[in-house]
Amino acid sequence: MKPVTLKEIAETLGISITTVSKALKDYPDVSKKTKRLVKELAQTLNYKPNAFAVNLRTKESKTIGLIIPEVVHHFFSSVIKGIIAQAEKKGYLVIILQSNESYELEKKQLDLLFSKRVDGVLISLANGTGDFKHLNDLMAQETPLVMFDKIAKIVNCSKVIINDRKAAYTATKYLIDSGCKRIAHFRGPLLPQNSIDRFLGYKQALVDHGFVYDPSLVYILDAMSFDEGNYYAAQLLKDHKDVDGIFINTDLVAIGAINELNKRGVKIPDDISIIGFSNWFMSSVISPTLTTIDQPGYLMGKTAFKLLYKEIKKRKNNQAVVYEEVELPTELIIRESTK
Amino acid sequence: MKPVTLKEIAETLGISITTVSKALKDYPDVSKKTKRLVKELAQTLNYKPNAFAVNLRTKESKTIGLIIPEVVHHFFSSVIKGIIAQAEKKGYLVIILQSNESYELEKKQLDLLFSKRVDGVLISLANGTGDFKHLNDLMAQETPLVMFDKIAKIVNCSKVIINDRKAAYTATKYLIDSGCKRIAHFRGPLLPQNSIDRFLGYKQALVDHGFVYDPSLVYILDAMSFDEGNYYAAQLLKDHKDVDGIFINTDLVAIGAINELNKRGVKIPDDISIIGFSNWFMSSVISPTLTTIDQPGYLMGKTAFKLLYKEIKKRKNNQAVVYEEVELPTELIIRESTK
DNA sequence: TTTAAAATCGAAAACGTTTTCGATTTACCG
DNA sequence: CGGTAAATCGAAAACGTTTTCGATTTTAAA
Known part of the structure; x- marks a missing residue:
């Protein structure tokens, strides 16, 4: 039939x-x-x-593409949810691709999406991307692009972000204010803007409060996994007996660290205070519960789609598009892992 | 340009x-x-x-649809990951829709996917669907469909499932073997097959081991949320002072229950043992860590796509399609929440 | 009854491919 | 050089829509 x-x-x-x-x-x-x-x-x-026939004729696919580094991730899945909810409201479908933090894959996937003639794409960059030609190529071919969370400042398009630097500053300052004297930082890889910014916020807070910045106190992680949290917590204990606070790039790693410290009988927050980043659901459930920075995933997804939609509309009506950069608020969530 | x-x-x-x-x-x-x-x-x-032109001509979209009840969910996001990984290998893109456990939405989304002429659809049913006409309609129009996890036995198509009944039986039996005398069950809503099967497994284990089945010991939850775990744990304590074991339909609820019991000073597992279902990552991280049934999400996604792909191929070559039902293994993961 | 206006309809082109099949060109052999 | 086979090419139809614009029919007015 x-x-x-x-x-x-x-x-x-x-x-x-x-x-x-x-x-x-x-x-x-x-x-x-x-x-x-x-x-x-x-x-x-x-x-x-038949959507193909319609689209061929009208040149509108009513479909957008979404590229994210990782699907199984509380923050990103919240973003996805925000995006598809908002997209559905406007009659758009969303094709989801996972870059697995690989620049090569990201490039291929962007090509695929272009081939599908999606009306626009939403992207959060892979840790591995340091070159942005693929993004500019896409835009050169009239496909609207908006970046969220893991963005590249240098690319000229709409963006939705949080103020990672400020949030990290707030977190670190809270550690300082609560009496920590020697504060370590587990940072993310070198390339992504947000891991850079969080590091910068940490450093700034230190300097502003009369600390001397000690590079040996910052650990550069790679996979940002639970296991890495375990590993570097142990490493830190070995390297620096005097550390009494850690600001950690992401909750999952923080939870790994807490797990390791618990196991070794280190008292949190009495011996060491810990602050994470993202406010995963899990953070409110472990013991001790984790002080962290809340990062509004759902809202970010929703906002990103709205920006994209606006641009699609404008282009359709041959109006000038202006790129916007919207900054979403974050919040320090204080729980038991800090004094 | x-x-x-x-x-x-x-x-x-x-x-x-x-x-x-x-x-x-x-x-x-x-x-x-x-x-x-x-x-x-x-x-x-x-x-x-231009994919539209190609598809219009070849009648192949190289795209499949995926409908799931909820994106922000450890199990389902693992499934998603498995699906898009496998799909990408075969050159397929996947459009993801979220039914929010609503039958109405599910129906609308199926129409949308058909309109897009996807080559097939993968679906895990909403809790609210008790009628399956929309599914049969889709199949009547030559669109392959495979169901996973939350399936309808009555619909004639390929399926990938776990043996919920057996797994629930195993869990309950473990509670019995470890000495529990009065075992409650927090079950899911009435419609979904897996919540029925888990209940049945629980009941069977009881009966097989000389217990009398007491309906007042099974609580029918709705949202399956952390908060419901809190609420019903409190309720249970009020209703039945003698309960010493709970088999809970899903980890998130179990974690809510543990949270509540911890707060009230109930000792786990000494006073009450708890077993969850799904093996969310979180379960290995809370205190006490949660004994649970491991449900292979990634594998399930992968398998579901494979089945769908096989059917797409067969149809393309005008070969007879035979519906398969593959059952994936589960495993009891023993942790601290049981004796 | 004629005529102009309004209402209703349809032919045809276009969107960008794929594929069949016939046409043309080239190469080769005697 | 003639003829056949092989190599190379292109016209055209088809996929299912949308939309323009001209054609036809109906209605109403004179």
Whole structure:
């Protein structure tokens, strides 16, 4: 049973394809009676327009692409949820691709999306991307792009971000204010902007409060996993007996660290205070519960789509597009892992 | 700058569209020289075939749809990851829709996917669906469908599942073997097959081991949230002072329950043992760590796609399709929340 | 009854591919 | 050089829509 087409409806009704098409879309130049007939038949035959044909004709796919580094991730899945919820409201479908933090994959996937002629793409960069030609190429071909969370400052497009630097500053300052004297930092990889900014915020807070910045206190992680949290917590204990606070780039790692410290009998927060980043659900559930920075994933997804949608509209109407950079608020969530 | 088409390449090279198309796809009836010329130009112009046109012609979208109840969910996001990883290997893109446990939405989304002429759809049912006409309609129109995790036994299609009943039996039996005398069950809503099966497994284990089944010991939850875990744990304490074990439908609720019991000074597992279901990452991290049933999400996603892919292939070659039902293994993960 | 205006309809082109099949060119052999 | 086989090419139809614009029919007015 093949999908029913306009042609079939037209033939069984003895009218032209044109009229059927117009009847279905309530054109003014088709009679009420014909409209009723057509709509009824379409209904009973369960007619659904072939999106390919429509898109080929109208050049609109009503589909956007989304590239994220990792799907199984509390923050990113919240973002996804925000995006598809908002997209659905506007009649858009979203194709999700996972870059696995690989620049090469990211490039390939962008090509794929272009081939599908998506109306726009939303992207959060892989840790591995230091070159942005693929992004600029896409935009050069009229495909709107908006970046969120892990962005590249140098690329000229709309962005939705948080102020990582400020948030990290706040977190570190809280550690300082609560009496920590020697504060370590588990940072993310070198390339991503947010891991740079969080590091910078940490450093700034230190300097502003009369600490001397000690590079041996910052550990550069790679996978940002629970296991790395375990490993570097142990490492830190070995390297620096005097550390009494850690600001950690992301909650998952922080939870790994807490796990390791618990195991070794280190008292949190009495011996060492810990602050994470992101406010994963898990953070409110482990013991001790984790002080962290709340990062609004759902809102970020929603906002990113809105920006993209606005740009799609503008382009469609041949209006000038202005790139926006919206900064979402973060919040320090104080729990048990700090004094 | 409009996307470049075959026509453009053909014109600048002074050859026909046909030849360009064939050159790009390495047809044997175009000369090496022409192929080289075409490919070079395509490369420099950054030509990407218009998927709409291709699909309209070939009737293959190389896209599948995925409908799941909830994105922000450890199990489902693992499934998603498995699906898109496997799909990418075979050159398929996946459109993800979230039904939010709503039957109405699910129906609408299925229509949307059909309109997009996806090559197939993967679905895990919403809790609210008790009617399956929308699924049968889709299949009647030649769109392969495979269900996973939350399935409907009555629908005739390929499925990938776990043996919920057996797993629940194992869990409950473990509680019994470890000495529990009065075992409660927090079950899911009434409709979904897996919540029924888990309940049945629980009941069977009880009966098989000389317990009398007491309906007042099973609580029917709705949202399956952390908060519900809190609430029903409190409720249980009020209703039944003698309960010493709970088998809980899903880890998130179990974690909520543990949270509440911890707060009230109930000792786990000494006073009450708890077993969850799914093996969320979180379960290995809370205190006490949660004994649970491991449910292989990534593998399930991968398998579901494979089944779908097989069916797509078969249909394409006009071969008879046979529906398969594959059952994935589960495993009891013993941790601290049980004796 | 004629005529102009309004209402209703449909032919055809276009979107960018793929593929069949016939046409043309080239190479080769005697 | 003639003829056949092989190599190379392109015209055209098709996929299912949308939309323009001209054609036809109906209605209402004169």
